[in-house]
Structures are given as structure tokens and as C-alpha cells.
Amino acid sequence: MKSTTRFRQLIERPEVLPALGGYDALSATVAEQAGGEVVYMSGSSVSTSVHGGPDVGLTTMTEMVERARSMVEAVDVPVFCDADTGYGNPLNVARTVESYERAGVAGVHIEDQTFPKRCGHFEGTDVVPVEEMEQKLRAATDARTDDDFVVIARTDARATAGLDAAIERGYAYADAGADVLFVEALRSEAELRRVAETVGGEVPLLANMTEGGKTPLYAAEEFEAFGYDVVLYPATGFKAAAKALQDVYREILTTGTQEGVMDRLLSWSERNELTGLDAVTEREQRYATDDSDAA
Template identity: 45%
Template sequence: MAATASDKRRSLRQRLQEPGLIAAPGVFEMISARVADRMGFDALYMTGYGAVASYLGLPDAGLATYTDMVGRAGSIARGTSTPLIADADTGYGGLLNVDHTVKGYEAAGIAAIQLEDQEFPKKCGHTPGRRVIPAEDMAKKVRVAVEARDSDDFLVIARTDALTTLGLDEALRRAEMYAEAGADIIFVEAPETVEQMEKICRTIDKPLLANMVEGGKTPLLPKAELEKLGYKIAIYPGTAFLAMGRAVEDVYTTLRETGTTEGALDRLYKFEDFSRLMGFERVWDFDKKHAD
């Protein structure tokens, strides 16, 4: 029997209480989600950057709407058996919007929602020019998010982007406020040194999330070091779409330069295996069952 949304939420909350780091690969559409879902991860992470890029072909700069994002997240949640953590940007407006967003994401089958304290329109956390709202306003958003959920198993992740422009002390002050407001997990975005990461982990008494972005501001650390520092979750939002972009460009170059893809076959997913990944076995079995 397929895992229900409630099952997946309970699974993630329980895993959060157990030893060891939760590694959550970034997924952004159903191909990356299906691939990751088969690999035994404790959680998946729907990256806002990747979802906006793949769905709209636009930068992650506050251009996607609530409807865009909840639809994408719901498709991934319904099509996978692994608990899904989903980016919900700033909550898409004021307090009433946050209430609506939390209820919508929970109804869509998400296991955990991530909300951040940037001004609207927001920007990707590893790009310049980010500005944050007053900490008190974000704390209200966190309280509303916690009140809006139907189940305590639906986790609220509070992210602060204050470090880059306002410094680590302000980021830590905000993180503590958001923890006191009821956030289940705290996400201090874009520390630039291991020393900053150490201080974050020493200061905040809540499960902490580390954002491992290849080419981003934060040092890429191995699992053992992240665990030693005190992180509980590590997300890898860009890994899949960066890999996909490189691979697609590579095979298209082969096609353009040689006029055939024959020289790239060893770099392609086998067609029959890909068809099975997308669920064609059920179609084949259905056709056999109902054949004249």
C-alpha cells in the first residue's frame, strides 16, 4: 500500500528524533522526483529555484505565485512515497496569505513547509541584494503557520536571510525568535565559514538545516562534519538541476557537432528503464488485462 500523506509526515517527524543527518536531495519536477524517490532518502526537498526554473524558465526572484508552487509541490508529493519538504518562499503575502499557504501545502500532501523572512519579492538565498522584513513580523508569520496546520506532524521550517546583509548576530537573534514562535526547524541561510556554522549550531536549540549549494556561499561539508557541528538536515537543492543542465548541454553538443546521438548513448538513461521509471509497467499490464 502506498504511503499516505499522514504516514510520510509521521515518518519525517520520527526521523527527526533519531540520530544521524537527514540528507534531502533537491527535486524540481517529476523526473528528478521519481529518480530520487527510488533511492531510499529520508526526505526530498522541492527547491524553489529549480521549480521556478523548470516550470517557468525564470529566476527565483519572487516571480512564481502560490498557485504555481503549491501545484508543483502537490504533484511531487502525490507522485512519490518519500516525505517532501517544500519551499514556500515568504508565504506569498501577509499573515492571511501565510495561513492560506500552510493550509494549501498541508492539503497537497507536503510533510514540511519552509518559510523565509525576506521582503517580497524574494531572491534565491545565495544571490546578492536580499532584504529582510522586521523580525517581529516574521515571528508573527511563524505563529500563524503553526496555528494554521491541522497536524503537528506537518513541520514548519523558519528561514532567516539576515546574515548576508545584517550579520551573524542579527541572524541568530532572529533564529531564536522564530524558534520561540514555534518553528520546528530553524534554517539560517548562507553562512560563509565553518566558524559561522559552528556558532549557529552552538546557539540554536532546535533542529537545524544546512543548505549545501554547489557554487554557493556556504562551505560544502561532508555528512560526518555536518553531524559533528550539530546539523540535523542537509538539503542539496541545486545538485540535480545543475547535473541535468550539464548533461543535456553535453549530449546536445554531441548531436549538433556529429549529427547523431550515437556517440552519447553511454550517457543516456536506457529507454526501457526510463519508461518503467515513469510507470509504463502499469500501462502495459492494464492493456494485457483488458485486451480483446
């Protein structure tokens, strides 16, 4: 089954779909091995891992697509991705969709922020006119060659114009062809429920769970009860990895040894199992030659 078709089926099932956020091939592999049915490529996590700074629109489309391709090649489950603003006008959006689709991605979300964009939970975001975003969505759906490729419309209007404006944009984006709606940075259960009770009747809904952001933390089952279909956990893994690096590096520099953190590291065998060393060794042996027979 195509990954795009599988992704659509997972969105359409009655149970909410948790989407663990990754940022490279290894994090995607860990997410899949943990039981993730999909992997989400977090733009925020990729951005920070590429240039070491905040998510303020510094990462390019080609950097994002190349990272997506490596994640797709590492796992068997569908991978869907942050595509920021589409990296320009509707023609840029079309090229973005074409590039992600060729990389094997199952879907993308495109947002209505102005450029340069920034994390939707930062202060200082702004949005483009609704008509501009509608044209981007039409360009996105026209550009895909696989009708099952999922185009997710994200609106950041809640932060700039309020909940009513965000809902109005949701209706407009559904009419423009979006397969799923993502209303970013909702502030409460009441707001989440209102989106579900209104525009949720038009298209499936995606919610974002980012720790420390503007949306309170809710469990996946709660989102299902609210009426949502997909829940992102975009940067949880990245922040866990970064915290572990901080702690381990400080321990080594303070004590001169890693002995004090050995219980927090993968063992030698666990690392080899995670990276599939046995399978690689088997392939090496299949193509090995006996030097004694040479000549």
C-alpha cells in the same frame, strides 16, 4: 504512517538527514529510487524550470503547490517544500500552509526576506522586521490541521545584518513556534558551529549545500558532527540535468546524431523501468476487453 509523522521522525533521529532536491515528478522519482528517505522541492529549481530565469521571486504560490502535488503523487517518501516568503502577509502564509498541506506535503520552510525575494546566495537580499516574521510563523502553525506538519523558519539575516542578528532571530522564531531553524548562507565551519552551539539547543537545525554559494561544501557526516539535523542539496540534480541537456543537444546539432552520447543516456529498458511501464501495462491488461466477445 503519515508522511508528516515520518518526516518528523527522520529529523529527530541521531543521524543527519540528507534531502535531495527535486523540481518535478520525475526528479522526485529518481531521488527516491536513489535511496532518498525524503525529497525536497527546491524553490530555486522549480522557479527556473517554470519560467527559465533566475530565482528572483517570480514564481507564484499556486505554481509551487501544483508542482509539489505532482511530486507527492509520484513517490512514497515524504516531500517537503520551499514556500519562499509565504507569498504575502500572515493571512497569505496561512493559505500557503493550507494549500501545501492539502497537496500532501510533509512540511515547508518560510523565509524572512522582503518581497520580491531572491536566492539567499545572491547579492541584494534584505529581511523584514523580526516581528513581521514572528506573526507569519504563528499564522503558519495555526493554519496547519496536522500537528505533525513541519514548519521550518528560514532567516536570511546573516547576509544583511551579520551572524549575531541571525542567531537572535533564530531564538525569536523558535519562540514563535518554528519546528526547525534554517540559517541561510553561513560562511564557514565556525559560523555553522556557532549556530549549532547557540540556537541549536532550542530546535533542530537545517543546513543548505548549494554549489558555488556562500557556504563552503561539507560532507553530511561533517554537518552531523557540527550539530545539524537536515542537509539540503537543493539544486544539484537540476544543475546536473541542465548540463546534460546542454551537452546532448549540442552533440546532436553538431554531429547530426546522438551516437556520441548514447553512453550518457538511459537505455530503453532503463527508461521504462524508471517510469514503471510494466506496472502500467499490467493495469491496462487487467481492464482490457476481448473485442471478439463484443456484440
